[in-house]
Amino acid sequence: MIEITEAAASRIKDMLEQQETPGMFLRLGVASGGCSGFSYAMGFDNEESDANDVYMSVADIKVVVSKDDLKYLNGLQVDFEESGMSGGFTIFNPNAVATCGCGSSFRTREEDEVLAQPCD
16 A cells, blocks of 8 residues: 655645646656665656556555555655755655665665665
């Protein structure tokens, strides 16, 4: 299960409304790399794969996650925080055993043998 806070949901819905392509949804995933082994991937998409994707509705938002990535993202919480004149999405991942100071990469217990690279 993935959670999207009210603040993040509001911001995502606003961003989805601005998209000019019909049928857009939020895709969450992971990619190899980053300071701690994996980086988060979050963006809008309109291409689906029934064979490889898991579909869910979270806070009235269509969210799609690759079946391969779901094990890394189960329990994920996406939030949006205002900070002065800017703001940004923050991610809390209960599966992460290590994160980088930049907050955009992580390592899980299963992948703990991946050597973390120092942040640039």
